[in-house]
Amino acid sequence: MTVAANDRSNSATIVAKVLEGDDLDALLSDANPAVRETCYGTLRRLPSLRAHVAQFLNKPLRPGDADIEAILLVGAYQLCCMSEPDYAVVNDCVNAATRRGKPWAKGLINAVLRKCAGSTLEQDERSFDHSKWLLAAIKTNYPDDWRDVAQANNSRAPMWLRVNGLRGSNADYRAALDAAGIGHSAGEFPESIRLDSSVPALRLPGFSDGLVSIQDHGAQAVARAVADAIVQSGKTDSDDGAIRILDACAAPGGKAFHLHELLNQQPLCTSESHVSALELSPERMTHMRGQAKRLGHEAGLIWLTGDATGQGWHQGDAFDWILCDAPCSGTGTLRRHPDIKVRRRRADVTRSAQLQGALLDNLWRLLKPGATLVYCTCSLLREENDAVIKSFLKRLNRHGNEDASADSQPAAGAGLAAEVLPIKLAWGRATKLGWQTLPGEQGGDGFYVAAIRRGT
Ligand SMILES: C[S@@+](CC[C@H](N)C(=O)[O-])C[C@H]1O[C@@H](n2cnc3c(N)ncnc32)[C@H](O)[C@@H]1O
Structure with a gap:
């Protein structure tokens, strides 16, 4: 995946907005794959990333510096989970502080992210990357398998298609996917197809012509x-x-x-x-x-x-x-x-x-x-x-x-x-x-x- 310099700064802006209560889907409507992967991943692993970054901070950030926290979280995610090159991540994140008019944070970001580089992100065992009330609710609802449920919540969902049976058959659509070089397998229903990896809707054969919908x-x-x-x-x-x-x-x-x-x-x-x-x-x-x-x-x-x-x-x-x-x-x-x-x-x-x-x-x-x-x-x-x-x-x-x-x-x-x-x-x-x-x-x-x- 190619990650451009702006992608890190843009991802941090989106993560900061979500932390203020905004909806991720709306913020990602025009985002490229690198920004999507970074934002999804950072939010999926948020408590673990916060704990990871906190160990390298001398003192907690002030509430008014949520934008700097978002830069650190995004940088840490890219370093620990996306195997992005250390130099590029640290450099872009440091520059992102300047763009936000906070040059004082450059040294801090540089120091923290250099420590994150090469470190391993551990699972935060107290939260399983859920908020406190939510993990408690999952434990109450699923006393025997709450760990599996929590782990599944932190995983990536596959992309599923539903073939529009009024416009064509599943067999024909799978042949069109083959022709387009899009890997796939059968689902449980005659109309369902699982893709091997996510594909933008408009790259799906016949999407604009209504041959298929994206549906879990x-x-x-x-x-x-x-x-x-x-x-x-x-x-x-x-x-x-x-x-x-x-x-x-x-x-x-x-x-x-x-x-x-x-x-x-x-x-x-x-x-x-x-x-x-x-x-x-x-x-x-x-x-x-x-x-x-x-x-x-x-x-x-x-x-x-x-x-x-x-x-x-x-x-x-x-x-x-x-x-x-x-x-x-x-x-x-x-x-x-x-x-x-x-x-x-x-x-x-x-x-x-x-x-x-x-x-x-x-x-x-x-x-x-x-x-x-x-x-x-x-x-x-x-x-x-x-x-x-x-x-x-x-x-x-x-x-x-x-x-x-x-x-x-x-x-x-x-x-x-x-x-x-x-x-x-x-x-x-x-x-x-x-x-x-x-x-x-x-x-x-x-x-x-x-x-x-x-x-x-
Ligand atoms: C879970 S979504 C439905 C998903 C949809 N059935 C599907 O399969 O794509 C719930 C929808 O209910 C709508 N909604 C919320 N309150 C409603 C109400 N009082 N009357 C009708 N629709 C409502 C929301 O705007 C939202 O679009």
């Missing part, structure tokens, strides 16, 4: 399981035989598009069947529709911008299936989003769980009798998974048994029997109320899924 294997397992359950149930109460599906938290559209692709290859889907894609954020909706256009799906889905905890967007039809891929801590995706380890706070999980409950309460009203609500997250934490389903079922139950004087707010649609269905993904493990995959299993991210059928 675990994420593919979710829509696969939902599509399989829809096909198995095979029937609908609609007069026209249509199956109406709502993806209630749809952007950037991965699961909605996957469902659309799978179901439109099924004879049971009539021309009236469709996926409605609901999204709160207008910007994310615009991006999603752009992707739909690329894939040739724009006319095939119904687009709804609105809040899934309310019904202002609802056009009146009840749904046969609702997928609620709820906003969550993202703790199943730390390999791809190492900044989550830095930015996420304990209180965010509690807030997410409240929103997730509100989404379920509202969406439950929009199901036809006998229809199914599938809840999923990319969280590893019970608090956002089984516990959300458990509380939701409790609210339904409470309303069914309550007397008129009860002061609690009943869940919408309450009083109707709810049955937890045994939905499962292609790998992973059963939880009390759903199914959980862990990061790294089958090369995928960690996902949770549960399915609840409404009584008739």
Whole structure:
């Protein structure tokens, strides 16, 4: 990998912004591979790097010198983990201090990074490169295999593709990858392909023509399981035989598009069947529709911008299936989003769980009798998974048994029997109320899924 002089300074700027709370993906949108590798790696190993650098500092840096800390962390990562030449790394990092108007830090950076050169970065055994609350939560949730989970979170995720079955076959696409010299292997599903190493989207054959999408294997397992359950149930109460599906938290559209692709290859889907894609954020909706256009799906889905905890967007039809891929801590995706380890706070999980409950309460009203609500997250934490389903079922139950004087707010649609269905993904493990995959299993991210059928 070629690392240019500016790359080190730019990486340090990005790492400093993430440490202030900014989103890594947004900051990396125009970044080259060297900057991406440096930022991902530095954030993945942050506690270990901080401990490593600290041993060479005479005194801690002042809070106002977070930019200098970021230069040291980036330099240490490149020296210890990227085998970049000592002279170039030290020199560029020293110059980066001048660019920030802090020439006083040149000597310090030079001294610390010279000591880092040739040293080995040890794993910080107290943190496993996680924040304190997050490691504690992982230990509580996975008492027997928390080390494996933490190590997997610190690994690199492979790049997965999903072939658009409405535009071509997997065999043809793999032949196109061969012709382009892009190494790959088969995934678990007929549409999934694992690349040997990451490739920019526009270098993928036919990407602009919608032949393929980039989507994690675990994420593919979710829509696969939902599509399989829809096909198995095979029937609908609609007069026209249509199956109406709502993806209630749809952007950037991965699961909605996957469902659309799978179901439109099924004879049971009539021309009236469709996926409605609901999204709160207008910007994310615009991006999603752009992707739909690329894939040739724009006319095939119904687009709804609105809040899934309310019904202002609802056009009146009840749904046969609702997928609620709820906003969550993202703790199943730390390999791809190492900044989550830095930015996420304990209180965010509690807030997410409240929103997730509100989404379920509202969406439950929009199901036809006998229809199914599938809840999923990319969280590893019970608090956002089984516990959300458990509380939701409790609210339904409470309303069914309550007397008129009860002061609690009943869940919408309450009083109707709810049955937890045994939905499962292609790998992973059963939880009390759903199914959980862990990061790294089958090369995928960690996902949770549960399915609840409404009584008739
Ligand atoms: C986990 S992401 C969904 C990922 C998507 N299903 C996919 O597979 O590509 C959650 C999405 O829900 C959206 N969202 C958050 N709150 C929402 C709400 N109240 N109503 C609808 N969408 C919401 C977010 O903007 C985000 O795009």
